[in-house]
Amino acid sequence: MPNIVIIGSGPAGVSAALYAARAGVETTVLTKGPGALDRAELIQNYYGFAEPISGAELERRGIEGAKALGVQFVTTEAVGLTYMDKLTVETLAGDFPADAVILATGASRAAPHIPGLAGLEGHGVSYCATCDAFFYRGRDVAVLGSGEYALHEVQALLPVVKSVTLLTNGSPLTASFPPEVTVCPEKVNAILGEERVSGVELSGGKTVALSGVFVVLGVAGSTALARKLGAEVDGNRILVDEHMQTTLPGLYAAGDCTGGLLQVAKAVYEGALAGTEAAKALRKG
Ligand SMILES: Cc1cc2nc3c(=O)[nH]c(=O)nc-3n(C[C@H](O)[C@H](O)[C@H](O)COP(=O)(O)OP(=O)(O)OC[C@H]3O[C@@H](n4cnc5c(N)ncnc54)[C@H](O)[C@@H]3O)c2cc1C
Structure with a gap:
């Protein structure tokens, strides 16, 4: 069975996982833990909640739903991305080869303000x-x-x-x-x-x-990982086409890391599209 590896367990990564798993693809989410959503005290502008919900609770429910569909979650930190005969995510817990990779690590950190940098x-x-x-x-x-x-x-x-x-x-x-x-x-x-x-x-x-x-401060963000394989980025934003594919075949990106509206609804939409399109491409290939 083809497999998809997703980096990040925020709304973009988990939404991508839901769509990939339901399309019959073996789906693994690599995550170093809670992302931006966890820091949102209350979410009042996301569809379906009459009462505001805490970001942490929304994130927990999302992950629970994906697990129920058979998505595997591995807690680790991605530090590299290579292509030999297959895309491979390098992590502190070892290598994860994949037929397609979806980058969903949230907004990249700003570079430090050091004069001259x-x-x-x-x-x-x-x-x-x-x-x-x-x-x-x-x-x-x-x-x-x-x-x-x-x-x-x-x-x-x-x-x-x-x-x-x-x-x-x-x-x-x-x-x-x-x-x-x-x-x-x-x-x-x-x-x-x-x-x-x-x-x-x-x-x-x-x-x-x-x-x-x-x-190389902090944790590898999506733009840093994308750059490793030569996928095009614009500042901190990964460039994607209408299928959420980066300029590298098999490498997709979704959520805050593609820029634009940094909101849950947009992350969920892009994740859904990335998961669907990646699974569709694997079925064709
Ligand atoms: C304080 C605050 C309040 C907000 N309020 C709202 C609101 O009211 N409404 C709204 O719609 N949006 C709100 N947002 C924005 C919303 O949280 C983000 O738009 C959304 O979480 C983006 O989803 P994402 O999946 O792209 O990234 P994130 O949610 O940031 O998830 C990124 C994931 O990637 C993982 N990760 C990162 N690097 C690595 C690595 N190297 N290896 C493994 N895993 C990695 C992280 O651990 C995390 O799981 C708020 C954000 C903040 C910070």
Whole structure:
């Protein structure tokens, strides 16, 4: 039986799962836990509730309904996306190969407001080690981050680059990094460089000379995962066609990660469409 792997258990991911499972496709949802909906105290503008419902309760009911249809939920964090002979989601709980993948990880985090960062994007500031490591072979680079996602990107860089410095920007380490990585725990004051990145200035005034800075803060969002396979994104928004397919066949996106109206109704609609279209494509193929 063909299978679909969905990343995210918010309204978009769960709605996609309901439609995929009912279309007879083996459906797995990978989730690191509650998303934006969980933070909504009361939802008053979603169809079908005479009394407002808490976001957490709406989310719980959605997941319960999908489980009742046989959807499998795995609590883990997705850190990578590859294509060998099949799309494969890399997670902290291992690899999940899939005939189709639906990205539904919610709105991406904004990049940190560090002077110099935005202006040097594409000129030494990168958001994807898998995509760009090759351009930095034999060079000194830094990874801006402190968790499992940062570790995943460090591992992609180490075999290619000369050295990796980890800039935690004042956050505590939440993963165990290899000893060859130099950890700088200070806040980052600025990314330095005119035309290209030449280094960073840390709080206290220390500078580190670098050719590149990879921004890998927090958890991998849909745009970061999409970028890994070269799917087109526009800022923090994943570009999709009328079937919710990204520019990469078999890779779909739904919900807040595609931009537009950041609301439950739109996430549910896009999830329904992504689940239906992904299942339809698998039946045809
Ligand atoms: C405070 C607040 C109030 C709101 N009020 C309303 C309202 O009144 N009405 C309304 O319609 N909308 C409201 N919203 C917006 C609504 O919650 C979102 O539009 C909706 O939840 C988007 O659904 P989603 O499935 O795209 O993303 P989310 O609900 O954010 O779900 C994302 C999912 O992806 C998972 N995830 C992310 N990264 C990874 C990873 N790397 N690996 C594994 N899993 C991952 C998360 O754990 C989560 O399960 C509110 C939002 C907030 C924050």
